[in-house]
Amino acid sequence: MDIKQIQDLIRFVSKSGVNEVSIEQTDFKITIKTNQAPTIVNATIPAAAPGIQQPATPVAHAHTPAQTEGPAAADVSKYVTIKSPMIGTFYRSASPDKPNFVNVGDEIQAGSVLCIIEAMKLFNEIESEVSGRIVKVLVDNSSPVEYDQPLFLVEPM
Template identity: 45%
Template sequence: MDINLIKKLIKIVEQSQITDFSVEEGDLKIKISKNSHSGNAIAYQQTPVSTETIINQSTVPALEAPKLIEAKEEKKTNLHEIRSPIVGTFYRAPAPDADPYVQVGDIVSPGTVLCIVEAMKLMNEIESDVSGKIVKILVENATPVEYNQPLFLIELM
């Protein structure tokens, strides 16, 4: 496994909500984990019985506590989260040159399409399950999302 592939794996873990990831290729094992207290680390070993070498990754930022606190404070009000029902790639519009399904400030009702989550080349439309106003879009366009990851905040009406 070359170093560029390892760097790509680190970036994928960094941009997702995954905290631990491991992969084995032959007798090479790589483990990538995020920890908000001690930073991120990569561990790899050449053979199953050899010692592990741990490399601290200063380029991979730790989880930011202030953003997590903000989301919890907003959730206590009359806001409803729309979460991803699947793992995939988040798209705000049906095509790259098309307008987004919704913008911040738009009024939505149950059944309104909010976005698409692509999984295995299938485009899954994510619909609103409540009536309200879009107050925040929590995910950047064309980025990976995890199962149950919050995508939108909707102020209930």
């Protein structure tokens, strides 16, 4: 299994709402766990398959917090979207007992630390590239994020 197939598997697991996936082949074993609430999905991956196959049964997608409804969704064009530069786990603070780096309504400057994304046991501080005011946090704390996934909406100054 190459890195592309592993990344595809991580994307599939985070989007499907599955809590844990474990694959074992002759030369390796991989287990992917998320912090999402458990969802039961029946998936069949043939043992002789050279790569990752799509599930044999349809997967029910849960409502994600990034989706917005009503009038708030209508006027997002004036906001700057700050996106994840990597795949990993999103954290709003440096540790559970510390305050969040930013909250809705906070004014930020370019270079301000917004969050941390943990990737392969490395904690990466994500800094703002714009100055403005945080309008919305699009990801829940301790949630898995994908490359280029929207994290924050910022009203530029």
